[in-house]
Amino acid sequence: MPYQAERLPREKVFRDPVHNYIYVQHRLILDLINTKEFQRLRRIKQLGTASLVFHGAEHTRFTHSLGVYEITRRICDNFKRNYPSKTPGDGLWDDNERLVALCAALLHDIGHGPYSHTFEHIFHTDHEKITAEILTSPTTEVNQVLRSVSPEFPEQVASVIQKKYPNPQVVQMISSQIDADRMDYLLRDAYHTGTxxxxxxxxxxxRVMRPYKDGIAFEVSGMHAVEDYIVSRFQMYQQIYFHPTSRSMEVILNHLLQRAKEDYSTGDNAHEAGAPYLLFPFFNHQFNLDDYLLLDDGTLTTYFAHWRQSSDPVLADLAHRFLDRKPLKSVRFNDETKNKIPMLRQLIEKAGFDAKYYTETNNSYDLPYDAYDPKMKKPMTQIELMQSDGHLIELSTVSALVSAITGKFSGDQRFFFPKEMLEDKQADVELFDPIYKSFQRHLHNDYII
Incomplete structure (x- = not known):
């Protein structure tokens, strides 16, 4: 029996709080889970700084990846049972595509780094490109396992994640407006945040998903279930992913890494206690895949603990604020009040804070958000409903509920600053009182706290 078809003598199961059981039936999938690159995902939190707001959100990229695999497995089972291909090109499901779909689902997030999006912003990495490199580099255990199927198989799996694979059904299972990735992270994040x-x-x-020649559609009888999914996604972004305190802690993390990068890039602090040797390749923009795979959340957290004792007071203070959860405060601003921000920054500077590291403007409109909007310039796949006669109709054209929120997002713009600016006195130094009073007066007059 060829390796790719080899089934385990008895299926392996993982207990899971969202899906109850995750079923592993192929030797290939189990071998991929046991690679060091996949096991590294146990040490990277799924929600990053959101765990400092929702204390139950300690789940990892590992658990999410298993969940995406499980949903994809169920989709394949449904398609094989109810929509098996009878003749080539009939638009139904060819179960020979199962293995590439399952591997892409399992490995889609394997390139994420520690505190994913903040790390990418500071060090200009790209987790999707790194995912493809992990799959295709002969130096990784993942590649060796995939190559046991065929020499071309690693590239095939990578092409699914890159949305280049020729079968759109497989691509849309992993990446579309209703895909296994989104469905798992919404349910999993809701469970762990208690929302x-x-x-x-x-x-x-x-149950209402079905393949057709150009991808995946949904039976029109399932429209209300799809509506519920769209509204749930909208609510999770408003209430969880864009939470002001989570964004505040991400600002601190961003500034902490930026300060460390500037400190150590000069070489002046390169040999002090706690020097972040594993980050040096990233400070110098000369990292390779091996350097990247050495990093996880724990690595960075260990460096943060060392930096609390740094001779650089800004680095030490930012490390303290992040590790001990001392978020910046924030206020909303708009186009009419944003001209006040330079003056507020000046007051913060007068109070003794470096505005470069202790202030930030953060626009949630610019944060990653996949609002359902089939009319956008570069739309993702639309959600197509299949009618009884086989014709397709886009969801928002028949759902008043989805139409009402299509392309909509009630985001906000925020100005972040040290909480100390809201206190009446700082260390009983009367000299500072006018600064703080002036700052607070401007906030109350011009902003919504």
């Missing part, structure tokens, strides 16, 4: 409005009827959605 009920992020839930939706996964069983019903999987």
């Amino acid at each position: 009920k409005y992020g839930t939706f009827d996964l069983t019903r959605i999987l």
Whole structure:
């Protein structure tokens, strides 16, 4: 029996709080899970700084990746059972595509780094490109396992994640407006943050999914389940992913890494206690895949603990604020009040804070958000409903609920600053009182706290 078809003598199961059991039936999938590159995902949190707001959100990229695999497995089972291909090109499901779909689902996030999006911003990495490199580099265990199927198989799996694979059904399982990735992270994040409005009827959605020649559609009878999913996604972004305190802690993390980069790039602090040797290749923009795979959340957290004792007071203070959860405060601003920000920054400087590291403007409109909007310039796949006669119709044209929120997002613009600026006195130094009073007066007059 060829390796790619080899089934385990008895299926392996992983207990899971979202899916109950995750079923592993192929030797290939189990071998991929056991690679060092995949096991590294146990040490990278799924929600990053959001765990400092929602204390239950300690789940990892590892658990999410298993969940995406499991949903994809269920989709394949449904398609094989109800929509098996009878003749080539009939638009139905060819189960020979199962293995590439399952591997892409399992490995889609393997390139994420520690504190993913902040790390990418500071060090200009790209987790999607690194994912493809992990799959295709002969130096990785993942590549060796994939190559046991065929020499071309690693590239095939990577092409699914890169949205270049020739079968659109496989691509849309992993990356579309309703895909296994989004469905798992919404349910999983809702579970671990304790928020009920992020839930939706996964069983019903999987039941009404069906393949067609250009991808995946949904039976029109399942429209209300799809509506529920869209609303849940909208609510999770408003309430969880864009939470002001989570964004505040991400600002601190961003500035902490930026300060460390500037400190150590000069070489002046390169040999002090706690020097972040594993980060040096990133400070110098000369990292390779091996350097990248040495990093995880724990690596960075260990460096942060050392930096609390740094001779650089700004680096030490930012490390303290991040590790001990001392978020910056924030206020909303708009186009009419944003001209006040330079003056507020001047007051913060007079109070003794370096505005470069202790202030930030953060626009949630610019944060990653996949609002459903089929009319956008570069739309992702639309959500197509299949009618009884086989014709397709785009969801928002028949759903008043989805139409009402299509392309909409009630985001905000925020100015972040040290909480100390809201206190009446600083260390009983009367000299500072006018600065703080002036700062607070401007906030109350011009901003919404």
